[in-house]
């Protein structure tokens with residue numbers, strides 16, 4: 577991932593349309609695995625909310641320590657922090673299509689995103705997987721994550737059941753939910769994922785950062801501090 581502190585480097589042509597796809601699913605459902613396949617085939621930039629937070633947790637700051645503790649307990653980090661990290665990464669990337677993996681995790685995440693970024697997702701990919709299969713995978717993934725232990729996994733499942741379900745229902749009502757059966761082998765799951773991305777409607781409502789209203793651009797500037805938002809409207 578690009579250095580989030582570097583900020584928007586001007587490499588994204590002004591006026592370029594941004595496409596956002598949210599990828600959600602329980603812990604261990606295969607979000608990261610499918611995202612890397614989507615990146616290879618469709619040229620998206622993968623932004624994992626969890627990876628951005630893990631990176632931030634390494635910083636020797638009060639905020640870093642707070643994030644580390646919340647993640648260790650399987651609890652959710654404040655929406656403002658995660659949306660700010662996502663926005664920085666979007667602006668720093670120079671790409672125009674993004675997979676946002678592990679977000680929104682709950683309604684407050686969704687509302688914060690709508691308030692601050694407000695770019696409608698093209699669609700929301702939900703990877704459905706049974707709890708037994710997710711647990712088996714997490715306990716075998718060996719990524720050295722300190723939240724991949726039996727107690728924290730249980731808490732993460734509960735958070736997914738209680739908090740993410742309303743988000744799923746919201747996007748379902750809007751006709752934006754695309755559900756795949758994640759219980760199968762990764763390549764089989766990807767066959768369905770591929771068909772969804774191939775069908776992506778390029779005529780959807782897209783906005784550029786430059787097209788957001790002046791107040792919002794000022795707000796983005798305050799949130800992310802160190803970038804300069806260019807105005808694409810000559």
Ligand SMILES: Nc1ncnc2c1ncn2[C@@H]1O[C@H](COP(=O)(O)OP(=O)(O)O)[C@@H](O)[C@H]1O
Pocket residue numbers: 601602603604605606607608609610713714716717718758759760761762763765
């Ligand atoms: N469809 C699948 N079948 C079997 N194992 C999988 C599948 N998808 C992912 N895995 C493995 O399960 C673990 C969790 O996958 P990951 O992509 O990290 O899930 P998530 O990001 O949703 O937590 C990893 O070790 C990964 O290699």
Ligand SMILES: Nc1ccn([C@@H]2O[C@H](COP(=O)(O)OP(=O)(O)O)[C@@H](O)[C@H]2O)c(=O)n1
Pocket residue numbers: 601602603604607608624625626627629646647648650651652653654658677678679680681685723732
């Ligand atoms: N939107 C998000 C995403 C992750 N997180 C935190 O990050 C942890 C790990 O998220 P992750 O997406 O990397 O986990 P997996 O579902 O990939 O296993 C979560 O359990 C939360 O503590 C969060 O607070 N808010």
Ligand SMILES: [Mg+2]
Pocket residue numbers: 607608624626678
């Ligand atoms: Mg993941």
